[in-house]
Amino acid sequence: MIPSPISCDDNVALLAPVTKQAIECVVKTMPVDKAPNPDGLLAEFYRRYSNVVALGVTDAMEYLFYSARFPNDWKATFISLISKVSAP
Numbered sequence: 001m002i003p004s005p006i007s008c009d010d011n012v013a014l015l016a017p018v019t020k021q022a023i024e025c026v027v028k029t030m031p032v033d034k035a036p037n038p039d040g041l042l043a044e045f046y047r048r049y050s051n052v053v054a055l056g057v058t059d060a061m062e063y064l065f066y067s068a069r070f071p072n073d074w075k076a077t078f079i080s081l082i083s084k085v086s087a088p
Contacts, residue, residue, distance in 0.1 A: 018061035023054040 006014070027050045030043035046053050064070060 017065070018058055020054045020058045023057045023061075024050050027054065 027046045032042065032044040032047065034043055
């Protein structure tokens with residue numbers, strides 16, 4: 001028998017609902033000068049308005065878990081070419 005790489009405790013944590021508090025915790029750990037998404041909004045925006053943003057993200061995560069469907073626009077990505085230069 002091959003042992004499971006995920007423990008029972010880990011499995012319970014992975015299947016637990018996403019909470020507003022968990023989203024707020026993640027937002028607080030993001031570097032403030034980085035944009036986590038292609039929308040270009042900096043983490044500072046998400047921190048400042050975390051009380052509003054966290055609720056929307058929580059609702060979206062619940063939808064994803066219960067429907068098992070990602071909106072098509074969430075599957076899109078931007079590709080940016082970064083040229084290599086010897087000196088900026």
